[in-house]
Amino acid sequence: MSEWTFLAVRQEGAVGVIELARPDVLNALSRQMVAEIVAAVESFDRDEAVRVIVLTGRGRAFAAGADIQEMADDDPIRLEWLNQFADWDRLSLVKTPMIAAVNGLALGGGFELALSCDWIIASAAAEFGFPEVNLGVMPGAGGTQRLTKLIGPKRALEWLWTGARMSAKEAEQLGIVTRVVSPELLMEETMRLAGRLAEQPPLALRLIKEAVQKAVDYPLYEGMQFERKNFYLLFASEDQKEGMAAFLEKRKPRFQGK
Amino acid sequence: MSETIRYEVKGQVAWLTLNRPDQLNAFTEQMNAEVTKALKQAGADQNVRCVVITGAGRAFCAGEDLSGVTEEMDHGDVLRTRYAPMMKALHHLEKPVVAAVNGAAAGAGMSLALACDFRLLSEKASFAPAFIHVGLVPDAGHLYYLPRLIGRAKALELAVLGEKVAAEEAVALGLATKVIPLSSWEEEVKQFAERLAAMPTKAIGLIKRLLRESQEATFDRYLEREAECQRIAGLTSDHREGVKAFFEKRKPIFQGN
Numbered sequence A: 001m002s003e004w005t006f007l008a009v010r011q012e013g014a015v016g017v018i019e020l021a022r023p024d025v026l027n028a029l030s031r032q033m034v035a036e037i038v039a040a041v042e043s044f045d046r047d048e049a050v051r052v053i054v055l056t057g058r059g060r061a062f063a064a065g066a067d068i069q070e071m072a073d074d075d076p077i078r079l080e081w082l083n084q085f086a087d088w089d090r091l092s093l094v095k096t097p098m099i100a101a102v103n104g105l106a107l108g109g110g111f112e113l114a115l116s117c118d119w120i121i122a123s124a125a126a127e128f129g130f131p132e133v134n135l136g137v138m139p140g141a142g143g144t145q146r147l148t149k150l151i152g153p154k155r156a157l158e159w160l161w162t163g164a165r166m167s168a169k170e171a172e173q174l175g176i177v178t179r180v181v182s183p184e185l186l187m188e189e190t191m192r193l194a195g196r197l198a199e200q201p202p203l204a205l206r207l208i209k210e211a212v213q214k215a216v217d218y219p220l221y222e223g224m225q226f227e228r229k230n231f232y233l234l235f236a237s238e239d240q241k242e243g244m245a246a247f248l249e250k251r252k253p254r255f256q257g258k
Numbered sequence B: 001m002s003e004t005i006r007y008e009v010k011g012q013v014a015w016l017t018l019n020r021p022d023q024l025n026a027f028t029e030q031m032n033a034e035v036t037k038a039l040k041q042a043g044a045d046q047n048v049r050c051v052v053i054t055g056a057g058r059a060f061c062a063g064e065d066l067s068g069v070t071e072e073m074d075h076g077d078v079l080r081t082r083y084a085p086m087m088k089a090l091h092h093l094e095k096p097v098v099a100a101v102n103g104a105a106a107g108a109g110m111s112l113a114l115a116c117d118f119r120l121l122s123e124k125a126s127f128a129p130a131f132i133h134v135g136l137v138p139d140a141g142h143l144y145y146l147p148r149l150i151g152r153a154k155a156l157e158l159a160v161l162g163e164k165v166a167a168e169e170a171v172a173l174g175l176a177t178k179v180i181p182l183s184s185w186e187e188e189v190k191q192f193a194e195r196l197a198a199m200p201t202k203a204i205g206l207i208k209r210l211l212r213e214s215q216e217a218t219f220d221r222y223l224e225r226e227a228e229c230q231r232i233a234g235l236t237s238d239h240r241e242g243v244k245a246f247f248e249k250r251k252p253i254f255q256g257n
Helices: A031-046 A076-082 A085-091 A109-115 A131-135 A143-151 A153-162 A168-173 A183-198 A202-217 A220-234 A238-248 B029-044 B075-091 B108-114 B130-134 B142-150 B152-161 B167-173 B182-197 B201-216 B219-234 B237-247
Strands: A007-012 A015-020 A052-057 A061-063 A098-102 A105-107 A119-123 A127-129 A179-181 B005-010 B013-018 B050-055 B059-061 B097-101 B104-106 B118-122 B126-128 B178-180
Touching (some): A007 A031, A031 A052, A052 A109, A052 A183, A119 A183, A143 A153, A168 A179, B029 B075, B050 B182, B118 B182, B178 B182
Parallel strands (some): A098 A119, B097 B118, B118 B178
16 A cells, blocks of 8 residues: 555656656646645655655546635635645755656646756646636646746746636746647656756755755855855765866766765 | 538548638638647547648638628637637648648638648639738738748738639639639549658658758758658658668558557
């Protein structure tokens, strides 16, 4: 018996793969399912052998939004007590590089889940959007914030106000998607990129991720101070000694995450 | 059930026949929707390995049914809501599509033929880029496809002068694959379609994908796409069969995947 109800979780080498596995409901993100996703991501994040985490969806959709039935009768007080978005906040604390392999529709919460990852690799057939506005509401798991920081307020409003769907190509041109690949090769290419990342020095990847996240939120001076500290810190690692020694000896380095 | 078209799968060929012969198969809102649906159905049907679009009666398609055009009509919305979905479905159909142009293809009817991969013309076929005669611009993707088929100069001549192009002239321009005599029309169209249906369908779909990409992508990106498509083709059973048949000195039997 799997410990996961809504997911198929596996590890391939140093890559942890989490597949959303409710294709009959287009992987609609119920609260329970989000909780499971976060738990699976965190368990990979704690595992030193896992260097990269890949999130993808089974079937036609990556995730076509929240479970509307579940929230149709909610009121603000209940939502405050539920505090469901605290689960989403935990995704921001994950240090392992995360890649979303977006196989199809990524709408609403599905788009937010993809935006919570560090890279989005998209099938050419993928589509992104925030249709919440059409239901009289708005994104609640970071959509307005993450999209705006990525593409700027004017363009973010265009998509958030209209609820229109963005093609994979448009998302790539806007800088949201890292790479668009043929649908047939989505997982193969994603695993190839993940495999390449998994060979990079993991401590450097983690501290770089942290510094880039700060760049989005900090003023330049504070960001540069933060970067400097992380730069110094990496000199405490064996990987730094190995990397520089290999460079000087003209050989390939072997990084161990120490 | 479709009312304005006939959709039949015979063997591995899907035949989409525009079926309003009394109105020369002119487009109505319903016909746009039914063609769109049939194209999507053909795309999703694993058994279909070639699509033929043709017209019932003496015309291929007379374009938009002008009897439905009113003073209040928003021509832009007609294109956005009726024609764009149909043309997108055709543009993204990754199987060989043959326009069997049995008679006049006018206006958007000509556009429909231009969007197909092959145009087989009967002796009685003709193209009429008639938009200019009613003070409109060519639509339904017309000027996207036309210069890519015959170059800008000829495309502009056709669009601005609006002269009818007869079958032989269309072949000379590079607008069509060939002209077929009336006596053997149905037989030759069928043979052509069945020949395509017996080919490596996945590879044909990938060729179409790459040709689309070549119009939009930078060279470096195109080469990456090419590598991806060759990787996909290299994984097909048709590729293995082709190589095997080559070494065994026999004709390959392709399954389309």
